[in-house]
Amino acid sequence: MEKTEKLSVRTDRPKHKGGRPKVKVRRETHVKIRLTATERFMIETKAKDAGMRLSDWIRAAAKAAKVMARLKPEDLQIMRMLAGLANNLNQLTKLAHRDGILTIANKCGNLLIEIDQALKYFNSDDRQDT
Numbered sequence: 200m201e202k203t204e205k206l207s208v209r210t211d212r213p214k215h216k217g218g219r220p221k222v223k224v225r226r227e228t229h230v231k232i233r234l235t236a237t238e239r240f241m242i243e244t245k246a247k248d249a250g251m252r253l254s255d256w257i258r259a260a261a262k263a264a265k266v267m268a269r270l271k272p273e274d275l276q277i278m279r280m281l282a283g284l285a286n287n288l289n290q291l292t293k294l295a296h297r298d299g300i301l302t303i304a305n306k307c308g309n310l311l312i313e314i315d316q317a318l319k320y321f322n323s324d325d326r327q328d329t
Contacts, residue, residue, distance in 0.1 A: 281318075
């Protein structure tokens with residue numbers, strides 16, 4: 200009998216196991232939110248229009264969202280001052296009807312300047328975002 204010798208081809212590279220390649224950054228935590236049927240439909244529609252999966256759209260929307268900080272104690276104090284200024288303006292209007300407009304005009308002008316400054320503060324971007 201003849202003895203046959205098998206030639207084996209040896210390569211140094213590993214054998215491919217197949218399947219999907221490993222993801223470098225794996226998302227391991229979950230966040231659960233409750234939605235109404237309408238809210239879910241709206242979000243799914245927006246994700247579909249953007250050509251994204253629902254989770255990808257929510258992730259992108261959360262990253263791009265701009266949330267204003269809660270009012271700080273200083274801001275609440277300014278809001279109370281603004282409410283007080285509005286009350287003062289109402290009282291000055293009553294006085295103007297009773298005593299005459301020219302005597303009250305200067306007081307109203309100063310008060311309106313203060314109100315305008317308070318409103319400009321709240322509408323400005325000086326407050327920090329979170």
